[in-house]
Amino acid sequence: PPPGKPRPLSLPRGDTFQLANGLTVIHHRKPDLPLVSMELALRSGNEANPPGKPGLTSFTADMLDEGTASRSSLQIADEIARLGATLATGATADASTVQLFSLKKNFAKAADIFADVVLNPNFPPEEVERKRASRLGELVQSRENPSVVAAHALLAALYGPSHPYGYPTLGSEAAVNSTSRQDLAAFWQRHYAPNNAALVVSGDISRGEAKALAESLFGKWQRKTIAVAESAPPATTAARLVIVDKPGAPQTALRLGAVGPDRKTPDYAALEVMNAALGGLFTSRINVKLREEKGYTYGVRSAFQYRRAPGPFEIRTSVRTDVTGPAVEEIFNEIRGVKEKPITGAELKKARDSQLLSLPGAFETTAGIASQLADTFVYELGADYYSKLPAILRSVDGKAVAQAGNRYLAKENLIVVGVGDRAKIEAQLSKLKLAPIEYRDAAGKITNQ
Amino acid sequence: PPPGKPRPLSLPRGDTFQLANGLTVIHHRKPDLPLVSMELALRSGNEANPPGKPGLTSFTADMLDEGTASRSSLQIADEIARLGATLATGATADASTVQLFSLKKNFAKAADIFADVVLNPNFPPEEVERKRASRLGELVQSRENPSVVAAHALLAALYGPSHPYGYPTLGSEAAVNSTSRQDLAAFWQRHYAPNNAALVVSGDISRGEAKALAESLFGKWQRKTIAVAESAPPATTAARLVIVDKPGAPQTALRLGAVGPDRKTPDYAALEVMNAALGGLFTSRINVKLREEKGYTYGVRSAFQYRRAPGPFEIRTSVRTDVTGPAVEEIFNEIRGVKEKPITGAELKKARDSQLLSLPGAFETTAGIASQLADTFVYELGADYYSKLPAILRSVDGKAVAQAGNRYLAKENLIVVGVGDRAKIEAQLSKLKLAPIEYRDAAGKITNQ
Structure with missing residues (x-):
């Protein structure tokens, strides 16, 4: 019943x-x-x-x-x-x-x-x-x-x-x-x-x-003039492939990423739905391909990190050393697939529902509520933001998803980072022609080679 | 106001x-x-x-x-x-x-x-x-x-x-x-x-x-006869010191432990209060000594893990390689201190209050409530367990804390595990005369030496 x-x-x-x-x-x-x-x-x-x-x-x-x-x-x-x-x-x-x-x-x-x-x-x-x-x-x-x-x-x-x-x-x-x-x-x-x-x-x-x-x-706290933070614009490296050598590693930690939009982007809802279909859910395209079909990984996820300034889009996973190159290639295929194989009605419904239905959980505790409401201030979203969000998510359609994908996802924009056994992964990754290649140390600093 | x-x-x-x-x-x-x-x-x-x-x-x-x-x-x-x-x-x-x-x-x-x-x-x-x-x-x-x-x-x-x-x-x-x-x-x-x-x-x-x-x-799930799990009694190793070598490690991961009581022990409330005073809180004796006074660590905590069968008591921390021996010695001092310097009224009140006042937080969400109520079944605590627990905690006095400490804490019972650079920590730890010494690998298996 x-x-x-x-x-x-x-x-x-x-x-x-x-x-x-x-x-x-x-x-x-x-x-x-x-x-x-x-x-x-x-x-x-x-x-x-x-x-x-x-x-x-x-x-x-x-x-x-x-x-x-x-x-x-x-x-x-x-x-x-x-x-x-x-x-x-x-x-x-x-x-x-x-x-x-x-x-x-x-x-x-x-x-x-x-x-x-x-x-x-x-x-x-x-x-x-x-x-x-x-x-x-x-x-x-x-x-x-x-x-x-x-x-x-x-x-x-x-x-x-x-x-x-x-x-x-x-x-x-x-x-x-x-x-x-x-x-x-x-x-x-x-x-x-x-x-x-x-x-x-x-x-x-x-x-x-x-x-x-x-x-x-x-009440007695004194008002101040707040200097706006002046930071240099992002200086994205030219490199398409970044390798951090970890000799003997049985797995390669992979990240693929690009600079995405900021938190106030009008594409927010469409991007969240698109990402759920692409790589945000366990049953998303990338995870099904790499985990279920290929068996390359125990899990792979993608996410936009929305910030006041443009934040990163990231795909993250760890894969077996011997399939590092093929795994990146399959991820590229799925990225291209968002354009070539438009999201189906069933995918759209699932992706939209997953976003909508998980909203209430974030508001279950007093601490959760405080944190969510604080975000409306930090990102200047407006006091009525959460009243409107469900309807906005519900209104996302296949066209909006396709536009969002076209705007922010391109294989060409993605920087690929592999942390693993260079002697075993470099040849696999080089086949993907991701040059220029950059070598960094475990602290993220560029090394000579 | x-x-x-x-x-x-x-x-x-x-x-x-x-x-x-x-x-x-x-x-x-x-x-x-x-x-x-x-x-x-x-x-x-x-x-x-x-x-x-x-x-x-x-x-x-x-x-x-x-x-x-x-x-x-x-x-x-x-x-x-x-x-x-x-x-x-x-x-x-x-x-x-x-x-x-x-x-x-x-x-x-x-x-x-x-x-x-x-x-x-x-x-x-x-x-x-x-x-x-x-x-x-x-x-x-x-x-x-x-x-x-x-x-x-x-x-x-x-x-x-x-x-x-x-x-x-x-x-x-x-x-x-x-x-x-x-x-x-x-x-x-x-x-x-x-x-x-x-x-x-x-x-x-x-x-x-x-x-x-x-x-x-x-409703249609069929009843079965459940075989009681028969496991061998704990076979605690004779070793007082266990070393896992990690050459070059800048820190030593330390654990000190003994087999404690089970979940239904009548000492439960007294032990929780005793542990809060000893090492369960940020302001407990062990953390104040090692972190605040000595600067050996960023934090150290102790806890009883109550299980159906007797579960472990553990003290866990990571310390700088060069103070590994002194850190263990200070922990021993505090363990002895529980007997020699009885808990003060202020310590008792703080330890008791910290246990009492943190109870409601565990029941804030439906998932939290479900998990807590499930525990009353798993450990056969009785349906009225949480109704009675606050009063039981409130009734813990200095005498009960001292008895609990005497019953379950002795420097002599503690096995000390150090995971770190053996070349640097073994001499420090040997001074504490914790023999016999046992060497284990990263999987926990005993190695030849």
């Missing part, structure tokens, strides 16, 4: 208002459980890294809860633990964020600490050194993971060394080593301002409570 | 009933969002692996959604994707599970597929081979991660080669290679039975709907 009548799908809509100092506040009530999530999102992400300082945004965000004017790193962690709350700080491509999750009964106390780390971080020198060592350690470890190495090499090839997107969030060893306490404090001073931020509050809390809390915590 | 009056903490309680064939059904209504999660949990986990076949339980669970009498692997994935649902199968130490998450409106259709993979898997030979290759690949990759290597070596040292807990969930290369389609089908035949399982349904669905659905999907 089918379980009762379904209710229509509706996604949470935030109630947005501003404080006098320009801080955007987005409130959403979810009273079913006594929990509250709060997120502060600043419109300064990795993109805001100045030249020569990749990783600065993330390093700064990392330091927020490592000491304030009145609390040490340990005191912050200690108070948060006593409250049973969680507090996290971090940076993405387009935002710096501070996130809090707490029982309602302890929320006011936890929010005080949240505000303290946003407003009063003091970057204690010994904590800076500890964090520096930790970040260097993470970078070293990331060099041992072929899939991560391939990701970094692709970013480096797509955006070049002068663009902030050319580096992973952690930055580079050189930048981590050269970042001073003053650099961190200056970044915080420049970018952490109410008129550059949204405070999102979701959970068992009324609009009045959320507004009073925002005023009391952040 | 503090946000309104908090409501008292109450954790979801399932409504439990049985079908005529012995299937336990646990229902919990959560009507705030049109979502439903369903989980089938069988009381057969890794512990049920027969001698010589580590990984069989997990291999079997992996195969469920790779083909049934009426659906191919691809059709299953395809139908689930069209419904916007997610379906996952897997095995833990103590259970095999099938999990479904869906919008309410598609739940009945998705549940049909869920039942199909539970009742009618047919282990297609080509899918078995694909899964075998995938599992071998994962095992090979896990050898490259020093922390995973240390975890496997510790299990091997604690439980020995004849006990199913002596291996990771994936098993061993030899077992994966020798597992036949017949082995998989026979395991499924032996363990997948209604009287060995609970079906947990949580979300926007009434008791009547859940009951009707359970009857319609699983």
Whole structure:
């Protein structure tokens, strides 16, 4: 027996208002459980890294809860633990964020600490050194993971060394080593301002409570003039093939990528549907071909990463060393196939449904809601974005998918990165005539050969 | 201003009933969002692996959604994707599970597929081979991660080669290679039975709907006699120090461990509080000492893994190669310290509160609720377990913590595993007089020297 009548799908809509100092506040009530999530999102992400300082945004965000004017790193962690709350700080491509999750009964106390780390971080020198060592350690470890190495090499090839997107969030060893306490404090001073931020509050809390809390915590925060980040344009390498040698590797970590559109592109919905059909789902064309038909891999996925500036499109997989060349060729065939074998009605329906029906899951928790609503601020999508998104996705048709594919996908545009045993994969890949070829090391730097 | 009056903490309680064939059904209504999660949990986990076949339980669970009498692997994935649902199968130490998450409106259709993979898997030979290759690949990759290597070596040292807990969930290369389609089908035949399982349904669905659905999907499932898994007793190695050589490693992955109690131990709450104070929290004694005071590591954590049979207690960290010996010594000091420096009132309160206040977060989503309620069946904890747990945790006092520490923690019982540059760490560790010393390879096997 089918379980009762379904209710229509509706996604949470935030109630947005501003404080006098320009801080955007987005409130959403979810009273079913006594929990509250709060997120502060600043419109300064990795993109805001100045030249020569990749990783600065993330390093700064990392330091927020490592000491304030009145609390040490340990005191912050200690108070948060006593409250049973969680507090996290971090940076993405387009935002710096501070996130809090707490029982309602302890929320006011936890929010005080949240505000303290946003407003009063003091970057204690010994904590800076500890964090520096930790970040260097993470970078070293990331060099041992072929899939991560391939990701970094692709970013480096797509955006070049002068663009902030050319580096992973952690930055580079050189930048981590050269970042001073003053650099961190200056970044915080420049970018952490109410008129550059949204405070999102979701959970068992009324609009009045959320507004009073925002005023009391952040009402006195001073507005600043935010300098627009000026970054060099992407300097995509000419190379079509990038090889990182990993002698003896049983598999090749592969990435194929190109610079795609930004988050506000009008093609967003069509691209998401197109990508679901091409490589976004387990049953997408590329995965069926490489995994099911050919048996080259345990899985392959494609995705657009939409950012404030044009972000990368990537296809990622790991394949057996002996089929590295054939696997790339099959991926090329499927890319061409999007144009030559238009998406069928069944493919379209599946791809569209998969996008539509997975939407509600992202809004199940207070933290999920806060994060989704924060995105509407970070990407200037408008308060009614999620109300309109289902209808926009539903309206994507085969023609829109074909246009999106033609606009953003071309075999010729794709840079191919292979991290594997060069002695075994280079000949296979050379047959594909992807010259020029570039050799990079595990840190993504171009080597002589 | 503090946000309104908090409501008292109450954790979801399932409504439990049985079908005529012995299937336990646990229902919990959560009507705030049109979502439903369903989980089938069988009381057969890794512990049920027969001698010589580590990984069989997990291999079997992996195969469920790779083909049934009426659906191919691809059709299953395809139908689930069209419904916007997610379906996952897997095995833990103590259970095999099938999990479904869906919008309410598609739940009945998705549940049909869920039942199909539970009742009618047919282990297609080509899918078995694909899964075998995938599992071998994962095992090979896990050898490259020093922390995973240390975890496997510790299990091997604690439980020995004849006990199913002596291996990771994936098993061993030899077992994966020798597992036949017949082995998989026979395991499924032996363990997948209604009287060995609970079906947990949580979300926007009434008791009547859940009951009707359970009857319609699983009412005709035949009861079986379940053979109790007979495994050899743990054969803990005599070695106090286990070294896995990784020449040139900049860090040493460390694990210290012992066999602890099982999930039903009356010491559970006291142990969780004790562990939070010792090494379970960021501000616990071990992390403060090694990370904050000594700067040896970026983090260290301890945890009991409670299982149906006695599970491991583990302390895990990675430290700089040059401080490997001193780090182990400091951990020993803190272990001894639990006895010599009894937990203070402030430590007790923090440790207790951290356990209590983090409970509600695990019940925020329908999937979380289903998983927690499934545990009450798997570990025979009783339907009222979560109603009573907060009070039990609140009643833990300093005396109970001290007793728990005395009972389960002794420096002398701990096996120390170091995965790192033997040439640099062996001398440091030898000073600690942890003999006998054992050398193992990256697969956890004892080597000559």
